[in-house]
Amino acid sequence: MNLLILAATGNVGGQIITQLQQTGHAVRAVTRDPDRARFPADVEVMRGDLSEPDTIAACLNGIDAVFLLWPLHTGKQLPAVLEVIARQARRVVFLGTGGVPDFSFEEQEWLAHGCGIESTMIRPSTFAVNTLWWADQIRAGDIVEGAYGALPMSLIHEADMAAVAVRALTEPGHDGATYTLTGPEVLTQADQVRVIGEALGRPLRWRELTREEARRRLLADETFPDSFVDVLLDGYAAMLAGPPPTLTTTVQDVTGAPARSLRQWATDHAADFG
Numbered sequence: 001m002n003l004l005i006l007a008a009t010g011n012v013g014g015q016i017i018t019q020l021q022q023t024g025h026a027v028r029a030v031t032r033d034p035d036r037a038r039f040p041a042d043v044e045v046m047r048g049d050l051s052e053p054d055t056i057a058a059c060l061n062g063i064d065a066v067f068l069l070w071p072l073h074t075g076k077q078l079p080a081v082l083e084v085i086a087r088q089a090r091r092v093v094f095l096g097t098g099g100v101p102d103f104s105f106e107e108q109e110w111l112a113h114g115c116g117i118e119s120t121m122i123r124p125s126t127f128a129v130n131t132l133w134w135a136d137q138i139r140a141g142d143i144v145e146g147a148y149g150a151l152p153m154s155l156i157h158e159a160d161m162a163a164v165a166v167r168a169l170t171e172p173g174h175d176g177a178t179y180t181l182t183g184p185e186v187l188t189q190a191d192q193v194r195v196i197g198e199a200l201g202r203p204l205r206w207r208e209l210t211r212e213e214a215r216r217r218l219l220a221d222e223t224f225p226d227s228f229v230d231v232l233l234d235g236y237a238a239m240l241a242g243p244p245p246t247l248t249t250t251v252q253d254v255t256g257a258p259a260r261s262l263r264q265w266a267t268d269h270a271a272d273f274g
């Protein structure tokens with residue numbers, strides 16, 4: 001099959017490309033900046049921008065199946081992008097997002113499953129890579145400061161999202177499915193810090209901040225986008241007020257292998273904290 005991977009330089013897209021290397025499928029990767037992006041030699045690279053659907057249409061020649069995620073802060077162009085994909089490919093795998101206020105996950109799901117070609121939706125829990133927001137603090141010492149330390153989450157490894165996406169892209173039998181993915185455990189943010197410390201061989205500890213203190217800290221962090229600070233803290237407050245996450249076995253059901261733990265994720269990413 002000929003596969004098109006959008007957001008191919010990202011955490012999930014990069015893992016999909018790595019995992020597809022062993023499968024013998026032809027892979028085309030899309031990035032906004034082909035000169036900067038680094039891919040394995042046998043991956044074809046094309047320029048495309050999801051905010052300009054015509055540029056995506058130009059990448060779809062000869063493509064059978066497409067991996068799509070939505071990194072933009074508005075879903076305005078999402079219907080047009082799904083339309084150009086449905087015109088040229090016969091299968092789409094879409095990792096949905098809670099990050100676009102104008103399209104709920106259910107609306108994204110409705111659009112994808114209604115686009116006229118085989119479709120699979122992936123609904124992931126919080127990404128484990130989000131814990132890299134603490135990397136600077138972990139490099140500087142053994143304390144991680146933040147708000148809502150008691151917030152329980154199930155963090156998912158990007159390799160598990162990719163493994164599910166690869167199955168859905170390359171095998172029959174996933175049309176119409178919505179796969180809700182979680183990691184294998186529920187951990188509070190304070191516990192996440194401890195588990196990352198265990199993987200790194202460090203006595204890491206959480207220190208609770210008030211919301212206002214955490215807000216100031218994130219605004220002062222040059223690597224963290226200011227526009228995302230209140231969105232994140234509001235999201236955490238809402239999650240804390242709601243029920244704790246429910247674990248699913250979908251990663252195991254689809255791929256045959258259990259979801260990777262946070263400890264495994266932190267071991268895989270030890271260099272990112274060094």
Ligand SMILES: NC(=O)c1ccc[n+]([C@@H]2O[C@H](COP(=O)([O-])OP(=O)(O)OC[C@H]3O[C@@H](n4cnc5c(N)ncnc54)[C@H](OP(=O)(O)O)[C@@H]3O)[C@@H](O)[C@H]2O)c1
Nearest residue numbers: 007008009010011012031032049050051070071097126127
């Ligand atoms: N973090 C979470 O907890 C969470 C939970 C649920 C869903 N999600 C979804 O996952 C996404 C992040 O995925 P990720 O971690 O794999 O990505 P990432 O590592 O954050 O990288 C962003 C990717 O999006 C691409 N991109 C950005 N703007 C683009 C545009 N205008 N046109 C085309 N490509 C564009 C970038 O490609 P180039 O720069 O090379 O063009 C890059 O490959 C979020 O945006 C959200 O949709 C996240």
